[in-house]
Every structure is written in structure tokens, then in C-alpha cells.
Amino acid sequence: MQFGIFTVGDLTTDPTTGNTPTEHERIKAMLTIAQKVEEVGLDVFATGEHHNPPFVPSSPTTMLGYIAAKTERIILSTATTLITTSDPVKIAEDFAMLQHVADGRVDLTLGRGNTGPVYPWFGQDIRQGIPLALENYALLRRLWREDFVDWEGQFRTPLQGFQSTPRPLDGVAPFVWHGSIRSPEIAEQAAYYGDGFFSNHIFWPASHTAKMVKYYRNRFEHYGHGTAAQAIVGLGGQVFMSKNSQDAKRDFRPYFDNAPVYGNGPSMEDFTSQTPLTVGSPQEVIDRTLGFRDYVGDYQRQLWLMDHAGLPLKTVLEQLDILGEEVVPVLRKEFAKNRPADVPDGPTHESLVLAAEAAEAPPAVASTHRDDLDTAAAIAPHRRASGAAFGLAGAGKTGA
Amino acid sequence: MTDRTLAVVSAGLSQPSSTRLLADKLATATVARLADEGVTTTVVTYELRDYAQDIMNNMLTGFANPRLEEMIEAVTSADGLIAVTPIFTTSYSGLFKTFFDVIDNRSLTDQPVLIGATAGTPRHSLALDYALRPMFTYLHAVVVPTSVFAASEDWGTGDSGGRIDSRVATLPARIERAAGELAALVARSDRSTRVRDPFELPAGFNPAGMFPPR
Numbered sequence: 001m002q003f004g005i006f007t008v009g010d011l012t013t014d015p016t017t018g019n020t021p022t023e024h025e026r027i028k029a030m031l032t033i034a035q036k037v038e039e040v041g042l043d044v045f046a047t048g049e050h051h052n053p054p055f056v057p058s059s060p061t062t063m064l065g066y067i068a069a070k071t072e073r074i075i076l077s078t079a080t081t082l083i084t085t086s087d088p089v090k091i092a093e094d095f096a097m098l099q100h101v102a103d104g105r106v107d108l109t110l111g112r113g114n115t116g117p118v119y120p121w122f123g124q125d126i127r128q129g130i131p132l133a134l135e136n137y138a139l140l141r142r143l144w145r146e147d148f149v150d151w152e153g154q155f156r157t158p159l160q161g162f163q164s165t166p167r168p169l170d171g172v173a174p175f176v177w178h179g180s181i182r183s184p185e186i187a188e189q190a191a192y193y194g195d196g197f198f199s200n201h202i203f204w205p206a207s208h209t210a211k212m213v214k215y216y217r218n219r220f221e222h223y224g225h226g227t228a229a230q231a232i233v234g235l236g237g238q239v240f241m242s243k244n245s246q247d248a249k250r251d252f253r254p255y256f257d258n259a260p261v262y263g264n265g266p267s268m269e270d271f272t273s274q275t276p277l278t279v280g281s282p283q284e285v286i287d288r289t290l291g292f293r294d295y296v297g298d299y300q301r302q303l304w305l306m307d308h309a310g311l312p313l314k315t316v317l318e319q320l321d322i323l324g325e326e327v328v329p330v331l332r333k334e335f336a337k338n339r340p341a342d343v344p345d346g347p348t349h350e351s352l353v354l355a356a357e358a359a360e361a362p363p364a365v366a367s368t369h370r371d372d373l374d375t376a377a378a379i380a381p382h383r384r385a386s387g388a389a390f391g392l393a394g395a396g397k398t399g400a
Numbered sequence: 401m402t403d404r405t406l407a408v409v410s411a412g413l414s415q416p417s418s419t420r421l422l423a424d425k426l427a428t429a430t431v432a433r434l435a436d437e438g439v440t441t442t443v444v445t446y447e448l449r450d451y452a453q454d455i456m457n458n459m460l461t462g463f464a465n466p467r468l469e470e471m472i473e474a475v476t477s478a479d480g481l482i483a484v485t486p487i488f489t490t491s492y493s494g495l496f497k498t499f500f501d502v503i504d505n506r507s508l509t510d511q512p513v514l515i516g517a518t519a520g521t522p523r524h525s526l527a528l529d530y531a532l533r534p535m536f537t538y539l540h541a542v543v544v545p546t547s548v549f550a551a552s553e554d555w556g557t558g559d560s561g562g563r564i565d566s567r568v569a570t571l572p573a574r575i576e577r578a579a580g581e582l583a584a585l586v587a588r589s590d591r592s593t594r595v596r597d598p599f600e601l602p603a604g605f606n607p608a609g610m611f612p613p614r
Contacts, residue, residue, distance in 0.1 A: 135609035154611040184599040185607075192607035204463045215599045265460030274465050 001335045002346035003328045004044025005037055005320070006079035006236065006303040009057035012310035015258040019312075026056050029313040031066060033306070036317050038071040040324025043346070046077035046109065046303055051085075051118050054260075061094040068102035075348065076102055079198070079236075079303065080111025080179045083140070084132040085122035087156060091136075092143035092164040099169040104349025107175040109198045109234075110137060112186075124155070130185045131155075137176075137189065144173035172356050175347040177234055177301075180212070187212055191219030196232035196347065199296075202305060203261065205274050209235070210295035217297065229343055234301035235292055238277045241322045245280040252279045259309040282326040289327075290334050298339050300346040302331070402438060405592045406430060407478035408445040411485040411496035412518070419518045420447065422550045423484040426516055429579030430482065430586070437587050444474050448495050455495070458502040476507040477596070479589035480582055481541070483532070484516035487524040491531040492517070500535060509540040512585035514578050516548040525549040544581035548574050 007030055013020040021029065034045040045067060047057045057063060064076040076098070081091060091108075099106045112129045113119075119126040135153045142149050143164040152158040168174065177196035180186035181204060190197040197216040199209045213233055220231035240255075242248035249268065256268045256279070271277055278288040289302065304323070307316040345351065408427045412419030423445065431441045448455065454468035464472055475481060485496035515532040517524070528547040536543045554571040569577070604610070 131610045134607060135611055138609040152611070153609065185601060185605060187599075188601060188605070189607040203461065205466065205469075207466075208463070211598070262461050266457040266465070270457070270465065271461070274463075 001299070001332065002043040002075065002301045003323075003331065004042045004046060004074070004077075004301070004303050005033070005306045005323075006046040006048070006077075007033065007057075007307050008048045008305065009050060009055050010260060010308055011054040011056055012260060012308065014310040014312055015254045017312075020310075023056050027063070029307070029316075030057070030063065031070070032313060033316055033320070034067040034074075034076075035070050036320045038074045040320050040328075042074065042320075042324060042328060044075045044077055044301065044303060046079040048079055049082050049086075049113075050115070051082075051121065052115055061098045064098055064106070065101050068098070068105065071105075073105075075105050075107060077106070077177075078108045080109045080113075082113045082118070083110040083136050084112045084129050085118050085124050086136075088136040088140040089143060089156075089159075089162070089164060092140050093166075095174050096144065096164065096166050096168050099174055099349070100166055104169050104172075104353075106349070107177065107347065109177040109179045109196075111179040112183075128155070130183065133186065134189060137178075141173070141176075141193070144168050169349065170353050170356075172349065172352045174349075175352060177232075182208070182212070184212070184215060187216040188219055191216050191225075191231070192223050194220065194223065194225030196234055196300070198234035198301070198303075199236065201236040201276055201292075202238045203275065206276060206292075206295055209276075213296040213299075227342070229297060229340065232344065232347060233296055233299035234303065234346075235296060235299060236276075237289060237292070237302060237304045238275075239285045239288075239304055239306075239319075239323075240279045241282050241285055241319060241327070243281065245284060248279050248281065255309040255311055263309075282322055285327050286330050286334070289331055293335065298335070298343045300344065402587070403440050403442065403592075404434060404479040404586050404589065405442045405444065405474075405477075406434075406480045406482065406586060407475040408443060408482045409448060409475060409484070409496075409499070410445070411448045411493050411499070413449055413486070413493075413495075417486070417518075418550065418552070418555065419484050419486050419516075421555075422516050422518055422548065423482055425575050426482045426484070426514055426548060426579060426582075429575050430480070430514070430582050433579050433583035434587060437583065439583075439587050441586070444478070446471055446475065448499050451499070452495055455499050455502055459498055464502065472503050472507070476503060476511070477592055477594075478511070479592045480512040480514070480586035481508070482514045482516065482582070483536075484518070485532070487517050487519035487527045490524060491527055492535070497535075500539070505539060508536070511541045511591060512582055512589060513541040513543050514547070514582040515543060516550070516578075518550045520552050522549070522551040522553070525551070542585060544578060544585065546574060546578040546581055548578050 009030060011026050037045045047060050047063055049057060049060050051058050060078050067076055095106060095108055112133050116126050124132060132155055135155055139151055148161045148163050149159055177198040178186050178190035179198040181200045187197055199212055201209045217228035217231040221228040240248055240252040242251060253268055257263055262271055272279060278285050306319050408423050410420045410423040427443050431443060434441045451468055451471060454465055458464045458468055485492040513536050515528055517528050528549055533543050550571055557570045
């Protein structure tokens with residue numbers, strides 16, 4: 001099981017002091033937080049992607065590339081990468097490059113984005129959100145798995161003999177999670193490919209998340225990727241802790257009451273009872289988090305939202321200390337109990353490489369190594385004739 | 401006997417309110433018409449005031465709390481809906497609109513709806529046709545032709561027409577006609593017995609993309 005944090009990257013005034021960090025301060029704070037994630041023994045740092053203020057992270061792989069150099073162990077991820085408005089060719093290139101830079105410590109969560117104008121700003125139509133997510137990802141997968149891609153779709157210019165570069169590290173594409181709050185189409189897509197499903201979890205009642213995850217698990221089994229219990233599930237969460245539960249409530253309340261998403265709406269107590277938000281002692285967070293398993297089954301990844309709503313960096317780092325020292329060690333132990341042996345751990349680059357080696361190498365994956373280009377026999381049977389011909393010609397020209 | 405459910409939503413604010421009074425009269429008349437056709441009707445009536453905070457929290461957070469969710473489920477799965485609002489500032493009240501803003505915009509598709517409104521003077525009666533009716537049309541509900549407006553003075557009219565021009569149908573007559581129109585649709589409705597799959601995928605859905613269209 002993997003534990004980590006995901007950040008929205010919002011630039012919000014601290015309601016208790018009136019201080020608003022500069023973009024530079026906020027970006028540096030996110031970099032500090034990511035390194036703290038490794039320091040306190042968590043496993044994953046994931047950043048959002050936004051193209052409008054008050055959010056700063058418009059360029060996730062730039063940020064994650066820096067963090068890759070500053071860390072050794074944690075997985076660098078996103079929550080989410082906009083599959084609707086970003087060119088899938090650029091996503092393929094950016095994340096393959098990041099894979100190499102980070103020695104494989106990379107995966108990503110795809111999402112559609114929730115800011116209407118971003119679609120037209122990037123030349124797309126929000127009413128096509130789902131078709132964009134389906135088609136763009138179908139192309140992204142092929143770009144990572146096939147050396148030379150002939151492709152035509154509804155939304156971007158066609159490709160003939162296009163090769164995305166660099167090729168994925170060790171010929172294995174980064175693991176992909178599909179993020180969705182409410183669209184069954186996205187759960188279906190994740191299940192169809194046997195990819196991970198990440199439920200945001202934090203803005204909606206648990207009963208809703210339970211239904212979405214159950215649907216994904218059933219469809220995962222339907223498509224033949226394993227049993228429903230073996231599907232790859234990630235959950236969001238949101239906590240604020242203090243040794244004493246009452247102190248946590250007192251300290252977090254001004255941030256809750258003014259938070260961009262739910263501020264001036266329900267009381268913190270109502271929101272806590274209706275969503276996974278937990279404000280209290282580390283033990284309360286442990287109990288609540290362990291309860292997630294009761295309605296989604298044994299899962300692979302737990303990410304928390306920690307640095308938002310204007311919480312100062314110092315507070316966020318303290319929260320991470322509590323998570324790392326008091327909460328996650330207990331969760332690791334408890335989640336491991338009664339976990340069936342055939343339920344997979346959270347995916348890593350190493351586990352994907354092993355799986356690829358163990359499986360009888362499927363054709364598309366077998367041909368992703370550059371070395372294979374030397375051998376016509378290794379490639380030809382795996383490709384449609386035209387693609388192979390173009391590919392070989394291209395390889396011949398650039399190979400020297 | 402056939403069973404049907406009828407939901408009544410009133411956005412009246414006072415207790416009692418003339419809006420609720422009109423809603424109840426419309427419901428009673430509709431139930432009577434359905435009984436004439438051998439239909440037993442279960443009526444569920446909701447005052448939006450009782451859900452005002454839940455509705456606004458839904459507007460702000462994007463989800464309905466369990467209490468509101470239960471109410472929305474009852475309203476949207478009913479065989480017919482009677483929706484009545486006071487007219488404020490020439491239109492439906494904000495509370496009324498906010499409720500219909502937070503429910504899924506597909507959830508009233510095909511639902512037979514009778515709209516009603518109350519106001520202090522008859523001069524606002526067209527609000528039913530320029531505000532409420534288009535809203536329900538957008539939601540793909542089936543709004544019956546007769547909508548019922550009750551100004552304060554209407555509460556002082558009798559079946560016979562009383563003091564006003566006898567060529568104008570009285571409030572009781574308008575209620576009867578509207579109830580007959582709604583009852584006819586409710587009697588044929590199977591909404592309340594439909595099994596609805598929240599995970600139903602759109603027709604032609606292909607997880608690997610929709611191009612080329614099949």
C-alpha cells in the first residue's frame with residue numbers, strides 16, 4: 001500500500017493572518033513539501049495541473065523533474081494531468097522524459113479538469129470532455145507502446161509513422177490512474193484497460209465513492225484483468241491533526257470556513273460527517289482511514305490533501321511529521337492485516353517491469369525497445385505493414 | 401388498483417402559506433381525478449424552506465447531503481410533480497430556482513409536471529409562462545398546458561365565478577382543469593417503478609474512443 005499527498009497548488013490567503021504567499025513562495029513551498037514527503041517516509045507526491053489563477057502548477061513535469069533530483073525514493077505523480085486539453089503527444093513525451101530523469105519513479109493520474117474556460121483556451125469544447133478523455137488516452141497508450149504510430153481521430157491532427165521520444169524507460173509505460181468523481185465512463189475506461197482508478201473521494205459522501213469503486217472493480221473483472229478484488233484503487237483523503245482533537249478543530253476551523261471549495265457552506269462538523277474529511281487526533285485519522293477499506297475493499301494508494309486553503313508551510317510540514325511518525329506506520333501495519341495475498345500492492349516501475357517480463361511479452365510491448373529496431377524480424381510481425389515499413393525506413397535514417 | 405406516486409414541492413415561506421395552500425389544492429384535485437380512473441396515489445409533499453440550508457450547501461459543495469438526497473430521489477422518481485412557487489420580483493423565488501439548479505438536469509426528463517404560482521396581484525400571472533414553463537421545458541419535463549396562478553383576490557372567488565367576469569375561469573375551475581391534465585399523464589406514467597442505473601453508459605459508448613463513429 002502506498003501513502004502520499006496530493007496538492008491542488010492553490011494560492012490562498014491565510015485567513016488567520018491575511019498573508020498571501022507570492023507565486024514564487026508557493027511554488028517553492030510545494031517543492032519543500034515534496035521533499036518532506038520523502039523525509040517522513042511517505043511514498044507518493046502528486047501535483048495538480050491548472051491553467052488559471054489562483055493555482056500555480058501549470059507545468060507538472062518541470063516541477064516533478066526538480067523533485068526527482070532532490071529525492072531518491074518517492075513516486076512522483078499527478079492529480080490530475082489534463083487528458084482533455086493537453087495534447088496526448090506532449091503528455092507521452094513529457095512523462096517518458098520524466099520517467100528517465102526519475103529512474104522510473106513516475107506515474108500519473110488523468111483527469112478532465114473542472115474549469116470550463118480551460119477547454120476553449122486550449123482549443124477544445126467542454127461538451128466533448130468525455131470523448132476527449134477517451135480518444136486522447138487511446139492515442140497516449142499507443143504512443144508509449146508502439147514505436148511508430150499511424151493514427152487518426154476526431155480531435156487532433158492525424159499522425160503517420162510518428163514516434164514519441166524518448167521511449168518509455170525499460171519499454172514500460174508509466175502506470176496510469178484515471179481520476180473521476182462522478183462519471184461512470186471514466187471508471188469504465190480504467191477498467192477496460194486494467195489501469196488504476198483514483199477516486200477523489202474528498203468532496204462527496206463515502207456512499208458515492210463506494211458505488212463508483214464497486215462499479216470499477218466489477219468492470220475490471222469483466223474485462224478480464226483479474227478479480228474485482230485485484231483492481232487497482234486509489235483514494236483521496238483530507239485530514240488535519242493535532243495531539244488533542246479539540247485543538248485540531250479549533251486550529252483548522254478558520255481554514256475550513258474560508259476554503260475555496262466548501263467555505264461558507266456546511267459546518268465543519270457536517271462536512272466531516274458527510275465526507276472523508278477528518279479533523280482530530282492522529283488516532284481519529286487512523287480509525288477513519290482504516291474505515292475506508294470497509295467500503296472500497298483492500299486498496300493500493302491513499303493520498304491526502306494537506307497544503308491548501310492558505311495553511312502556512314510550517315503547519316503543513318508539521319502535519320506531514322505527524323502523518324509520517326504517528327499515522328502511516330500504524331496504517332501500514334493495520335492495512336496489511338487480513339489483506340489477501342492475491343491483492344496487488346501499489347504499482348511501481350519495478351513491479352511493472354517484472355510483470356512485463358513475466359508475461360509472455362505481448363507484441364506491442366515487445367517492440368518498444370530501441371534495440372529491436374535493428375531486427376526487422378522482431379518488428380514486422382507485430383505491426384501493420386505500412387507502419388512497419390515507414391518505421392524501418394525511419395529507423396534506418398536516424399539509426400546512424 | 402393501480403398505484404402511482406405524486407410529489408409536491410412548495411417554495412412558500414410562511415406557515416401556513418398560500419403557496420402551500422395552492423399546492424395542496426392541486427394535489428387533492430389530482431388525487432381525486434386519479435381515483436376516478438382507479439388509481440391509488442401516494443402523495444409526498446416537501447416545503448423547500450425545510451431544506452433551504454441543505455439546498456444551499458449542495459449549491460456550494462456540489463453534493464446533496466443524505467437528507468436532501470433522499471428528498472431529491474423521492475421527487476425525481478415520482479410519477480408526477482406539482483411545483484408551486486411564490487412570485488418574487490417578477491419570477492420564481494430564488495429558493496425554488498436553487499432547488500431545481502442543484503438536481504441533476506436529466507432527472508426530470510419525461511416527468512409530468514403541473515406548475516403553479518402565487519402572488520399578491522394577478523399582474524404577475526405570466527411569470528408562469530415566461531419563467532417556470534421554460535425552465536421545466538429545458539429540463540425535458542412534460543408541463544401540462546394549464547398552469548395555475550393564484551393572486552390574493554382569487555382566494556375570495558367561488559365555483560360560480562362570483563364577483564369577477566364569468567368568462568374567466570375561476571381558481572377552482574383552473575385547478576380542476578389542470579388536475580385533470582396532470583392526472584391523465586400520471587395515470588400512464590411508469591417512472592416510479594423504473595429501475596434506474598446511475599452507471600448506465602451512453603448509447604454507442606466505447607472506452608477506447610468514439611472515432612470513427614459506429
